[in-house]
Amino acid sequence: MFYCFKNASQKNKESLTQLLKSTKVISYDARNILIYLKTQLQIYDNTFSMYDAKIGASLLDPDNPPENFSELQKLLSFTAPYTIATECPLQKAAWYLTLLRECWSRLNSLLVEKQLWQVFVDIEMKLLPIIAEMERRGVSIDLSKLKSMEEVLVNRTRLVEQACYKAAGKVFQINSTVQVRSILYDELQLDTKCNVKVRETLAGGVKSTSEIMLRSLMSEHPLPKLILEYRHLHKAHATFLAGIAQHVRDGVVRPTWVQTAAATGRIASNNPNLQAIPKVPFSLVMFPDDEDKESVQLKFRSVYVAGAGQSLLAADFQHVECRVFAHVAADTALLRALAAPRDLFVLLAAQWLNVSESAVCVADRERTKRLVYASLYGAGTRKLMEILDLTYEHALQVAASFNRTFPSLKSFGRRVVWECSQAGGRLSTLSGRARHFAHINSKDFALKSHAERQAVNFIVQGSAADICKMAMILTEAELRSATPPVDAHLVLQIHDELVWEVRDEHIPVAAGIIKRVMEGCGRQFGMSISLPVAISVGKNWGEMEDYNVPV
Structure with missing residues (x-):
């Protein structure tokens, strides 16, 4: 049976609300539907039992989630028994709904069969209305502050741009790798003068102009350093200021929050990506000398602000991935270190280097x-070379020394790979989220090594991602059911950090609820250890102060 509401009269809204509340709603891309119901029809009820086939299908194959309804049908090996030739939108809608019903029947069975139903219902579908509301509400932007930062950054970029032209002795496109390569290697011949073997790019087999290569040429000529300075400024301007400004509408930016973007289960932010906004202040000078010690620094997060009479409240899990690892690896030494009320990495450095904590620099x-x-x-060792900026031999020595001090870090990885291999490539996180690693038993060393790294990463990051999702679900439930009501709305999710906009007089109560719920949410997945959470409050996201929650 199909229903068509031809106008948005109050009676039709009430009928539609009652219809949605009285049945299980199967949909495709339900986030957009929930946003539409609120923004266009002013239907604010959050009690609908809604199942999103797109998200359900992504759990079956998280590495290749369906991007459209055709891909969903392909994933489920479903072929429509007939097609319709019509230009009538209602007939088309009825046909697609018929197909969706058939697809849902198959998808439901597969989710149960693959033991993914609980992840789908208890995590993803409970998270769905929270994600939709975050996107509908958005976060406020101080446009005047954004524009003033942009002016400072553009002026500095112009100065560096002119310095590049002067150093090169000509005007050129600094963002053109072809022109930069020609000047550095053909005209100035810096690789020869520096006696540096320049890496070739994988795609074109031409000399690289990567940051590593430019740094190796800085001793011979000022141009490589200036190009790096220019890239540093240009990227920041394009990504964190101009890139944000184009998405602002009525003083608010509303990114798209995507539940299916990462195979680990992590939520992603698109158009714009607010998860990429750096926490640390951005320095206008990439290579400061004595004269630049007081150089201007820009706090990009400070353009995100709370409304009048409200503040932003951030709750940040402390070392959640380390705690997940310590739990799944049953590493007593790391668990003890995590339980100590001191800096975790200073404590671990002292153990590794066999020195006192005060001696750790x-x-x-x-x-x-x-x-x-x-x-x-x-x-692997080659990745360590990049991370620590060491030679291959030195990286081997450092890794061996570190693994002797903390053997469970390496043994845990071996155990995960073995379990994955024995299970035919399938692994599950603490929540039951699953992923298949097709190349875990491959004869190809590169494919096998990549699968092994992904497997270890999935267990740790995937479990941490679901803990953060559960924190969103449980805090939302507690805040909405609080008496008296608490005016707090989730506006940002930055992986291990959640940010709410809270009415000022409700901050003590909201902070208490959020801290208590988040610190205990690991118990949902069998974790016995607490997950410490740091609370901070401020009028903007870039200038938050630590907040001690009243006991």
């Missing part, structure tokens, strides 16, 4: 942090 802490995460994600 900033560089040692940073190197330890990079090694931990490289190990968690199964990085």
Whole structure:
């Protein structure tokens, strides 16, 4: 039976609301439907039981999620028994709904068969209305601050641009790798003068103008350094200012939040990507000398602001991926380190280097942090070379020393790969989210190594992603059911960090609920350890201050 509401009268809205509430709603790309119901029809009910076939299908093959309805049918091996030749939109809609019903029947059975039904219903579908509301609401932008930052950045870029022309002795397209390559290697012959063997690009087999190569040429001539400075400024302007400004409507930016973008289950932000906005201040000078120590720094996050009478409240999981690893690897030493009320990476650096914590310098802490995460994600020696900027032999020595101190980091990776191999390439996270690694037993070393790294990464990052999703679901439920009501709305999800816009007088209550719920949400997936959360509050996202939650 098909229903068609020809106008948005109050009676039709009530009928439609009742219809949606009284049945299970099967849809394709339900986020857009939920946004439409609120923005166009002013139907604000969030109690609909809605199942999104597009998201369900992505759980079956997370590496190749269907981008359209035709791909969904192909994934399910479904072929329409007949087609219709009509220009009538209602007849077309009825036909597609008929196909969707058939596809849903197959998809439902497969999700149950593959043991993915609970992930679909308890995580993805409960998250769906939260994601839709985040997208509908958006986050406010201080356009005047954005424009003033843009002016500062453009002026600095012009100065560096003129310096590039002067150093090259000619005007050229700085963003053109062809022209840069010609000047550096053909005209100035810097690779010969520096006695540097320049890497060739994989695609074209021509000399690379990558950052690593340009850095190796900086000692001979000022141009490579200036080109790096220009790229540094140009990318920041295009990505974090001009790229954001074009998406602002009525002082608000509304990114698209995508549940199916990553095979690990991570949520992605598109058009624009607000997850890429750097937390640390951006320095206008890439290579500061003594004269540049006081150079201007731009806080790109500070253009994202709260409305009048409200503040932004951020809740940030502390080392959640390390805690997931410690749990799944049953690493008692790491669990003890995580339980200590001290800087985790200073503590681990002290253990590794066999020195006191006070003797650990900033560089040692940073190197330890990079090694931990490289190990968690199964990085090989060549990747370590890039991460730590070391020779191959030195990287081997560092990795061997680190693995002797923390053997579970390596043994965990081996165990995951073995389990994946024994299960025919299938792995599941703590939540039950699954992924298939077709090349885990491949004879091709490169394919096998890549699959192994992905497998380790999936267990850690995939479990952490679902913990963050569960945090969104549980905090939303608690905030909405609080008495008296709490005026708090989720506006940003930056992987391990969640940001709400909260009415100022409700901050103490909201902060208490959010911290309590998030720190205990790992129990949903069998984790016995707490997941510490840091709370910060501010009028803009770039100038947040630590907030001590009232006990």
